Amino acid sequence: MISYQPTADLYASADITFKNMRSYYEHHSVNWEQSTIHEQIVDLENWDIFFNGSVVGAIRLAFDSDGCYIRDLQVSETFQNKGIGAAALAECExxxxxxxxxxxxxxxxxxxxxxxxxxxxxxxxxxxxxxxxYMSRQIS
Known part of the structure; x- marks a missing residue:
């Protein structure tokens, strides 16, 4: 079962992003660390993604007059391709x-x-x- 709760531990949440994104950071020669990610997410609306009671990902949102900006949507590698990302997008909506x-x-x-x-x-x-x-979609 998938559920969502406001993020309880921003450092652990930042670690999920760091682990998921490490290969992309290396590919693009970006020198980000968990502490840098934490600094970037502290002012966002942060949600933990739970699967069967365990935190498996993160949603980070920012709102403005133009809509909702999904700043980050992460699902831990071992839980990818199980429909959790699509469900998280529905939660963002x-x-x-x-x-x-x-x-x-x-x-x-x-x-x-x-x-x-x-x-x-x-x-x-x-x-x-x-x-x-840069992508978008209208919601109703």
Whole structure:
């Protein structure tokens, strides 16, 4: 069973991101550490993703007048490809609707397999840069 709770331990949550993203950071020669990630997420709306009672991922959101920006969606590697990412996107939509906004936005590395998750969930590429796709979708 998948559930969500406000993040209890931001350092542990940052560690999930660090472990998931390490190969991408190395690929792009980005020198990020867990402490750097923690600094970046402390002011976001942070949610733990639970699967059968254990924390397996994180959702990080920022809201503005244009909508909900999914700053980070991480699922620990051993729990990927089990529908948890798609369920987490549905939770992002629920939280966005609750906040009164009608658009989800995100940025994803071009080399990330998460890009395919977003395409399957009706996100469209709005623009691209060297390393990133910027994607969005309307919600109702």
């Amino acid at each position: 629920r939280l966005a609707i609750k906040a009164g906004v009608n658009q989800l936005r995100l940025r994803v590395l071009k080399i990330s397999p998460a890009y395919h998750l977003y395409i399957r969930n009706n996100f469209e590429v709005d623009k691209e840069e060297d390393r990133f796709f």
